[in-house]
Amino acid sequence: MLVLLILGFVLLIVAEFPSVAAVGKPREMRAFWALLAVSFLFCLAMVRRWPMPNPTRFVAAALHPVSRALGLK
């Protein structure tokens, strides 16, 4: 899985980098690499099964009392 993940990101960079570089602005370039790094870490955490909070359960826990009070089934 890890090999596939790395391969996927290499392919993504090969496919996307030329168009980002063509814009020719350092700010865009920095944003691209920063978000790509975040995405990679996120996917790596999932592949390696590192403990991560589930956003659905977080939102559900916050809104469930209101939902129950309103009678949503």
Place this chain on the structure above:
Amino acid sequence: MTPARISVRQAAMLLITPITATGHLLFVRIVFRNAGKDGWISLGIALALGAVGLLILIRLLVLHQGKNLLQIAEELLGSISGRVVGALVLAHLLFVNAVLLRSFGDFMRLVLPQTPLIVLIGVMMLLATRAARHGLEVLARTNDIMLPLLIATGGLLSILISKDKQPRYLMPILENGWQPVLAGALALQGLFAETLLLGMFSHQVAGARSSLHHVLWIIGVLGVLFIGPITGPPTVFGPASVHAMVYPTWEEVKHVQMADLIGNLDVMGVLLWTLGTSMQTSLFLWSTSNGVAWLLKLDDFRAVVAPLAVLTTGLAVLVSDNAQELFNFLAREYPLESILAGVLLPLGLLIWSIIRR
């Protein structure tokens, strides 16, 4: 990068496609779970509430011509607070896109049970990434072709199934009182609050004016598109059967049979939801990318489309352990989150905007 312009009609059509795709696939079951055969009353109430929500959003956007919701929040609340609110809206859009993409993946696993989930949602996201990178105008033009096709196919299926409908199954009306009907309306209102997307691309709509006519047009089309799927399954299969169905609209489409000549039309349902979901995912991804570009003060949103697509795909896998858990979330908490972002936030900003004037 010069922003592309789309017409008011194209903007309206862009709002209708994602609501219809999600609604037919997922929310019909949620309405049945709450209101049962009285779902059509829920639909009427939700349409009225949806019109009010859309009017609030449009009123806000017209007061701040040429700006989107994030820019309006920044103007009204100040740089820091406005950007915090903007970041929350973007987090909501990213999360909703992941949830809806995952729901579509769970549906497709019924059709392609051997294919891994990540492949199903990955392919859809790959398509959405290419579409979103081309910008709003391309999305709008693609939707100009897709939406009429979806409506025509859905209309044809409704006509073919109409001979099997028994309207008497909808009687008696309000058998369980108003509470279930209102709960169903609230769930649908959460779906209609996806009109928040208008706030993300309003600055690129040419000649946008406050118009009750446009709101009524959108709500009217949504009403026509939803009345068939809401009344279909209870009148075809009986009111008791719909509670046990996972995808009632799909069951109805599978049921279509015409003189041993036309049948097995479930593939048409798959086609409808694949096209609709591809537009929905593309539009959500474009909106998120455009918003993140604004947040990071970028001139070109295209630099962040692919990384955000990867993030959304990963999130779509993470959001739930199984389809039932995600469905419960969509039925119970999603409508509230959606109304908070799509109706209450614009309402708060509108009130604040009027007070400041």
